[in-house]
Amino acid sequence: MKINLILCLLSASLLTAPAIAAAPAYEAKAVTVTTPAFTVVMAQIGTSNSLRVAIQKHQAEHLKVAIRDAQGQVIYHQGIGKRQPGRHLKLDLSNLSDGTYTVEFTGSGQQIVKSIQLNSPATARPVVVH
Numbered sequence: 001m002k003i004n005l006i007l008c009l010l011s012a013s014l015l016t017a018p019a020i021a022a023a024p025a026y027e028a029k030a031v032t033v034t035t036p037a038f039t040v041v042m043a044q045i046g047t048s049n050s051l052r053v054a055i056q057k058h059q060a061e062h063l064k065v066a067i068r069d070a071q072g073q074v075i076y077h078q079g080i081g082k083r084q085p086g087r088h089l090k091l092d093l094s095n096l097s098d099g100t101y102t103v104e105f106t107g108s109g110q111q112i113v114k115s116i117q118l119n120s121p122a123t124a125r126p127v128v129v130h
Helices: none
Strands: 004-012 031-034 038-044 050-057 063-068 074-080 086-092 099-107 110-119
Touching (some): 038 110
Antiparallel strands (some): 004 110, 050 086
């Protein structure tokens, strides 16, 4: 199943920030959000079902990354320890159903929440004339 990703910023840094709309997935533009504690860069990898995430911490604090489904259930989580300056992640989303998911980054009392919309493209049925 081929999936198009659309990233939209829901909220950032203490739950107050202006909203930023990302480009459609086929343009594969990165979205960058910075808080005093960390910086996050997210982008779809080409037209694949994968998402590349780069996290750079500005403070030596624990950071949590989570993906939640529409019901708020955690379907992925990972921690980044105090001594790690950051992390690069490649998230494979091909096994997820169509729908809206959130990616949350939490650390040092600050939070970035991104919304990801997964949509399967409509497949064209071939028409055969006999």
